[in-house]
Amino acid sequence: KAKLQTQTLGQEIIYKNEVTSTQEEAHEAARKGAAEGTIIVADRQLKGKGRLGRKWESPPGSGLWFSLILRPPIPPQEAPQLTLLTAVAVTEAVTEATGLQPQIKWPNDILLNGKKVAGILTEMQSDPDRIQAVIVGIGININQMEFPEELSDIATSLKQESEGTTYSRADFIAILLSRYEYWYHHYLKHGFLDVKKRWEALTFTIGKKIKATTVTKTLIGTAVGITDDGVLLLKKEDGEIEHIYSADISL
Ligand code: BT5
Structure with a gap:
């Protein structure tokens, strides 16, 4: 059933039963010159990585844990756009595979019924003015029927929601890579604008009153939009607009 219909993404797939993190394997492969589109997928991660040193629960048998190597000819400061592009591709793939309609929570959470079904971790190997590789880590809960206690209220899987x-x-990753390739090629050819519009249509963050916790402070205000770089714009009570580059958002 699973048939890969892409031209570059996933043409080289490295499958492992068990790894520390597919991100580490992909960084290593990229440093050794792996081609754009190479994917490292593992059944189980012993130390799956989230953002900011957090942990990504990656049990065997039930989830899709993989890292994609891209070599986009874009300036390093535009790499965050790829996180939003990835969120769009994952969201569309979930809908195509299951009929469910996820929502995106800025910057990298894919939610079903308010619970996280997928997460994205974008890392970069770059010189000051040139990207060597972007390593896009994608974790999707596919068939789990239960989660560790600390996640049971905040995590879900495609199976639990259907x-x-x-x-x-295998079918899911084939669908996802098709959606991804469509958006990635569109982005390289026409720029970020259409990705941004699609992202805005799929998110629930914009227009909401939110609390943004950054490494240094907590801000409260209304999420009014994203910039062309994918930076979140937060309008504070006093009307001032803050640029949020990295934060955790709660309502
Ligand atoms: C993320 O981090 O959401 C990025 C997750 C990226 C995982 C992929 S799997 C393939 C590749 N290889 C890796 O090692 N990583 C990538 P963040 O926004 O920091 O969210 C982390 C938080 O999500 C944790 O602190 C938990 O609260 C929650 N969490 C952990 N595991 C989860 C899971 N399986 N499902 C839902 N939520 C989870």
Whole structure:
């Protein structure tokens, strides 16, 4: 059933039963010259990585844990756009595979019924003015029926949200890579604007009153939009607009 219909993405797939983190494997492969589109996928990660040193729960048998190597000819400061592009591709793939409609929470959470079904971690190997590689880590909960206690209220899987239907991970990744390739090529050819519009249509963050916790401070205000670089714009009570580059958002 699973048939890969892409030209570059996933043409080289490295599969491992168990790794520390597919991000580490992909960084290493990229340093050794792996081609754009190379994917490292693992059944199980012993130390799956989230952002800011957080942990990504990656048990065997049930989830899709992989890293994609890209070599986009864009300036390093535009790399955050790829996180938003990835969120669009993952969201569309979930809908195509299951009929469910996820929502995006800025910058990198994909939610179903308010619970996280997928997360994205974008890392970069670059010189000051040139990207060597972008390593896009994608984790999607496919068939888990239970989570560790600390996640049970905040995490979900495709199976949990569709009354116990089991999904094929191979089929899902084939669908995802098609959506991804469509958006990636569109982005390289026409720029970020259409990705941004699509992202805005799929998010619930914009227009909401939010609390943004950054490494240094907590801000409260209304999320009024994103910039062309993917930076979140927060309008504070006093009307001043803050640029949020990295934060955790709560409502
Ligand atoms: C993320 O971080 O959401 C990025 C996750 C990226 C995972 C992929 S898997 C393939 C590749 N290889 C890796 O090592 N990583 C990437 P962040 O926004 O920091 O969210 C992390 C938080 O999500 C944790 O602190 C938990 O609260 C929660 N969490 C952990 N595991 C989860 C899971 N399986 N499902 C839902 N939520 C989870």
